[in-house]
Amino acid sequence: MARLNLLEETRFEKLPVSVFDNPKTASLNVAQRIANLIREKQEKKQKAVLGLATGATPIAVYAELVRLHKEENLSFNNVITFNLDEYYPMQPDAAQSYVTFMKEHLFDHIDIPKENINIPDGTLSLEAIPAFCLDYERKIGEHGGLDIQILGIGRTGHIGFNEPGSAPNSGTRLVTLDDLTRRDAARDFGGKSFVPAKAITMGIGTIFKAREIILMAWNQKKASIIKKAVEGEISSEVPATYLQLSDHVEFILDKDAASLLTRFDTPWLVKDCVWEDKLIRKAVIWLANTLKKPILKLTEDDYNNHGMAQLAIERGPVYNINIHIFNKLQHTITGWPGGKPNADDSQRPERAEPAKKRVVIFSPHPDDDVISMGGTFIRLVDQEHDVHVAYQTSGNTAVWDDDALRFVEFSIDFAEKMGLDQKELENIYQNMRSFIAKKLPNQVDTPEIQSVKGLIRKGEAIAGARYCGLEDDHIHFMALPFYETGKNKKNPVTDLDIELTIELLQKVKPEQIFAAGDFEDPHGTHIVCFHIILEAMNRLRKTEEWAKDCWLWLYRGAWQEFDTHEIEMAVPLSPQELLKKKYAIFKHQSQKDRAVFPGDDSREFWERAEDRNRETAKAYDDLGLAEYEAMEAFVRWKF
Template identity: 75%
Template sequence: MTRLNLLDETRFEKLPVSIYVDDNTASVAVAKRIADLITANGAEGKHTVLGLATGATPVKVYAELIRLHKEEGLSFKNVVTFNLDEYYPMKPNAAQSYVAFMKAQLFDHVDINMDNVHIPDGTLAEDEIVPFCAAYEKKISSYGGLDIQILGIGRTGHIGFNEPGSAPNSGTRLVTLDDLTRRDASRDFGGKENVPTKAITMGIGTIFKAKQIILMAWNKKKASIVKKAVEGEISSEVPATYLQLSNNVEFVLDQDAASDLTRFATPWLVKDCEWTAPQIKKAVIWLAQTLQKPVLKLTEEDYNNNGMAQLATEKGPVYNINIDIFNKIQHTITGWPGGKPHADDSQRPERAEPAKKRSIVFSPHPDDDVISMGGTFIRLADQGHDVHVAYQTSGNTAVWDEDALRFMEFNIDFAKAQNQPSEKLEAIYNETRSFLETKQPNQPDPLELRTVKGLIRKGEAIAGARFAGLPDQNIHFMDLPFYDRGKVSKNVDFEDDIQQTMALLQKVKPHQVFAAGDFADPHGTHKVCFNIILEALVRLKKSEDWVKDCWLWLYRGAWHEFEIDEIEMAVPLSPQEVLRKRHAIFKHQSQKDIPVFPGDDAREFWVRAEDRTRETAKAYNDLGLAEYEAIEAFVRWRY
């Protein structure tokens, strides 16, 4: 089965939703629907008219269509395409243009007649846009309309570039992009300031005329907006909700994108549940948080009035359920993240033995260790464990050009002060300045500049790790090759990264591995780094016995935190420890005040880190647990 076998408990959902185990199987299914239509129409000598989308979401659909063309003879000679949108202004040969995207992802690899390809023109003069848009609409109509329109969904709820405020009957037109949309595109353009403020887009009314509309969404980052689009009230604030008015629409999701839908997030509200231990814990915590009551004060009436009567009947009395869940939450709390030596560990999240553990903290960027688990990092060192930190990437992308120049100037001045030759440094400096004067948005830095930026972050990381109590020999800079390769190629092989990670693991033979599990990282580095670690451990587990006793803990904090029901180890921090963690973060001076890639959160990293750990502590306290200054949270990954 490629598609999930789910009970049809969808009464909160206002349009059809199909959910697949992952984006690969979903993309193959969508591509097959498109291919079947192309084949059927071709057999009758008819065109197939496709409305196409850009962005990361449809890439695997296009890849499967290419495979079907090359391996199974699918022909695109009778296919006509209309793209949803294009940035304005935008030259078609620019790397960020949707013309370039579509050629690279589909058109250059199939037998489509390019005269049948239509993409909004980003080079028009402004007074030409209105007649162009009218002609675009007329051209679609001349082919009898769109047979299939595929869509993604932006975090603002936009479809195409129909941002909040768009009218349901809108046609193709020039629009102003939402600030969040521009932030999401900033990495492709080398900064938000380089992202166009406008775009030409098909309207919602245009999309509605398609005979079939397939909206696709993958990963957890899309879950909240998918829930609004599928279950929310129709509103111009979330343009995708207008699709609820169509009889021809289907949402195609992977499990992560569907995870906030009621049938998955709170299934007891729509159906009888199989009350497993994790489900009971999740439901009781949800009930306590919804009613703003401590767990031990929940009553049978609370259960019955909030969709949990079945739980009360099958597993009650409810006070016993409350006590059991309270104890489980309480047992996640430990001041001994490496395990408490010579203690009964049957109710503790970590093993008591060995008393002194070897631990590796893997940090995707040079500051994730102290930002996300700085208090625990310091606690492990203080408690005498053999703690190592491994910085997986150089982080050289996230340093301002001006800071790099300043460090180069320092080195030149230092060389002169020591009466040392500085001519070579000055030559590199002058070349760098010349490069920066003409640097284009998103243009890769030359090796010398990347090296300087990497050294800046390396020095900061060493300072932070030393502050946490690590000896220099336990500080490892991996500089995994994928990080720089990915700046010039999207087709990156990770084998050398995996081999390097395996070598470090074999050298240390840790009892504990801490890895970033914050997959909401907007640039994907955290997820790539985690996948490398996991693959390394899985391979080693087949041949090396020590791996069987190596526990993998995930941390978060830079972008968002684990849900309370997910947390398996909660490390409380005192006010003094929060301050020590802050000072460790302060060692990363290049990331203070205004980091290069701050994401959606305008707060400084140390502020968001403190706020999030305090929010976790408050959530524990609200459930009736002890009041702590802050809590760092961890989930164990079983591999």
Template identity: 75%
Template sequence: MKRLNFFEETRYEKLPVKVFPDKNIASIKVAQRIAEIIKRKNSKNEYAVLGLATGQTPVGVYAELVRMHKEEGLSFQNVITFNLDEYYPMKPTSAQSYVAFMNYHLFDHVDIKPENVNIPDGTLDKENIHDYCLQYENKISEAGGMDIQVLGIGRTGHIGFNEPGSAPNSGTRLVTLDDLTRSDASRDFGGKENVPTKAITMGIGTIFKAKEIVLLAWSKKKAPIVKRAVEEEMSGDVPATFLQMSDTVEFILDEDAASELTRFDTPWLVKDCTWTPELIKKAVIWLSEETDKPILKLTEDDYNNNGMAQLVVDKGPAYDINIDIFNKIQHTITGWPGGKPGADDSQRPERAEPARKTSLIFSPHPDDDVISMGGTFIRLVDQGHNVHVAYQTSGNTAIWDHDVLRFVEFAIDFNKSIGESTENLESTYKKMRDFLSKKEPNQLDLKEILNVKGFIRKTEAIAGARFAGLPDKNIHFMNLPFYERGKTESNPDKEDDIVLTMELLQKLKPNQVFAAGDFADPHGTHIKCFNIVLEAMNRLREKEEWIQDTWLWMYRGAWHEFEMHQIEMAVPLSPNEVIKKRNAIFKHQSQKDTPVFPGDDDREFWVRAEDRNRETAKCYHDLGFAEYEAMEAFVRWKFK
């Protein structure tokens, strides 16, 4: 009976999927699976043949294999490895090469024989690539085929570097990389223009020959493409869908990567649900969007025809459900993000007292405050709250090199104009110019260059905060050490970052804290900064009374808004407030037009922000609420 229930629950899924609470648990399980293959083969005096992937996804797997080697004696003496792919052209000594990646994360830490390591050669002459690829295929066959192939999945749906358009029977070959794939790799290369346009990759047909295939995916960033790969029909538009043809494949996901699968996203379509208030709200909003009707116009037929008959039976009638959810959403809308003094706050997202709150806005980069919540920032100041902003990092990686020279040239001319010596400045300028003329992609800048880049972003942040109405004494630059260490370390320790954050919180004792709640990219600056804030607050909550009444509100960055059912406070913006927010963003001139790291959205940051805020207002209007020009959205963190 349980088997039937599980089949019903997963009937949208066209291949096996296993979901773990988080990527760490999942990575350990996959590493144990690989270790068992190695031990089993070793007991038979045979080689274990592993197909390996690169990128951030398998890093945890490799870390656990290294631990097992060092602490449990797992030997790699009888292991042969074949990597999926390599950029072309690419020197093995380059920091961006997959040779360097595999050495750093695995091979340099275990006892594998160098001659048993196989990674596509990115240094070949083009006319030799075809023959080399045939030899690579033959070498896999001669080794007895891969016992297990580890895969990740790109946002284009690529496996290996088999981009959209790849054939299911394709072999190892030279391919052209999709523009989105190159955008995703741009940070590692210091800009998309430095990312190779081609790569050598195993083909999908080569991958199919493995005795076991495991595809790993973590984070909400991968959730949309995971849903397509698992639930859509096979198509060359999403090469990972071809894995549905294999009898030996399994997708290993964390809860975030699995979050858009039907059984998790809209569970009422596949099973009887336990109708919690949160799930009811999500389902009714979904039904409103699905039927293109305002909430108060939804009928029992709408519920019955869209898999929600059980909800009406359990919690109905339909109109009562509609009224309840409508009121709950109505209560998220407020023009008083710091609370309305003297008002009944029982149905408001923020408390009325204290009437004048100390509000602390944490901004991961020097522009996230005004891009993400600039209208609310200005509203808090205008309504008389004691607002502070804390810029957590310098953001100095996101400045064009040519801007550094321009600002130093300005400083030289300014000093000359007031009769000051420019000898040291000109010497530094020459040093910078010489360095930049020979700079390799993603090469770490000179300290002097990093300082100037940091100064540029600092002055822009000050200008933006002043425009929002803050006095200089309420503007804080934290320069959290992890950000600078991260330029040379893969996992910089964050203890001193936490201590610095605790000190600022203790100094200000805020009534409300705002922090960037972007969790789609687990390796991004935003989530690292959020985790630092959260850990600092949790530690203080264990020993200090005042912070028990401090609320933590999350805002989103320039790319994606919270889902409608998640929003707990929506702050409407008038047309004039939208323009004022835009002008605050304009103070960050270095990020205007074409920023260094634009992501895969070519709109300017101010355009993205306005479009996102208008879309949120439209979503509220479509649900049946008043029509606002724009809205900024927030979710309150629930401390345990």
């Protein structure tokens, strides 16, 4: 019976999928399977032939293999590896090369013979590539084929660098990279213009010959492409769908990457559910959006015809369900994000007391505060709460070189006009110009350039916070050490990052915290900053009473928005308030017109914020609630 139930739950899935609680657990599982293969082959005195992938996804797998080698004597003497791909052209010692990646994460830490390592050569002449690719295929065949092929998946659906349009029988070859793939790689290269346009990759046909294929994917960013690969029709537009044709494939996912699969996203379509309030809210909103009807107009037939008959029977009549969910949504809307004084707060998102709250708005980068919650920021100040803003990082890597020069040029001219000594400043300026003229992609800036860029963003952040109504002593610059490397790759978080956060929180003792929950930030800074806040609060809650009564609200906006069913506080903005928010964002001039790292959204940050806020308001309006110009959305973090 359990097997039949599982088959019913997964009936939309066209290949085997295993879902783990988190990437670490999943990675340990994959690493153990590889280790078991290596040991089995060793017992038979055979070679284990591995197809390996690069990128963020397999890093934890490689880390566990290194641990197994160092602590449990797993030998790689009998292992032969073939990497999936390499950028072209690419020098093997370049920071972005997959040779460098594999050495850093695996090969330099295990006992694999160097002659057993095979990675596509990014230094070949164009004329030499066809022969190299044929030889790569021949070598795989000579070793009996791949025992296990490890794969990640790109947001285009590529496996290896087999981009949309790739043939299912393709072999190792030179390919042109999709624009989205190059945009995703832009941060590693210091800008999309520096990302190679081509790559050498194993073909889909080559991958298919492996005796076992494991595709891994982590986090919400991969959820939409995973749904297409697992549940969609086979199409060259999503090359990973070709894996549906293999009898030897398994997708290994964490919960976030699997979240849009039918059994998790809309489980009522494939099984009976335990109808808790959160699931009812999600299902009713889904039904209303699917049918393009306000919630209060949904009928029993609507429920029955869309997999929700069980809900109608158990919790009906359906009109009562509709009213219940409508009221729940209505109660999320508030013009008082700090709580409404002298009001019944039993149905409000925030507490009425204390009437004037101490508030800390944490901003990972110097502009996230106004981009994501500028309207609420201004509202909190206008309603006379004691608001502080804390900029967690300098954001200095996201400033253009020519802006840095322009500000120093201004300083030189200012020094001359005021009769100040400018010789030392001119020397610094000339050194900056010389460095920038020869600067390599992703090269770390000199300390002087880092300082100038940081000061540019600091000045903009002060201007934005002042515009929102803050005094300077309520504006805090934390410069958390994990970020201040000058590189796109940041240091691991240490106790110092957490201690600096604890120090600020102890100084303010807030009743309310706002923090970025926008974990799709392509730089990864948002989620790191959030975990620092969380660890600081968890420590404080053990010893300090004020921390136990502090509420933490998450905001989004720069990179994504909360789904309607997730929203717990929606702050409506008038047209004038939305305009004022836009002006606050405009204070961040270095991020205007053209951001250094815009992600794959070509809109300016103010446009993204404005559009998302209007979309949130429209989502409420479509469900039959009051029509507002715009809304900022929040979810409360439960400690």
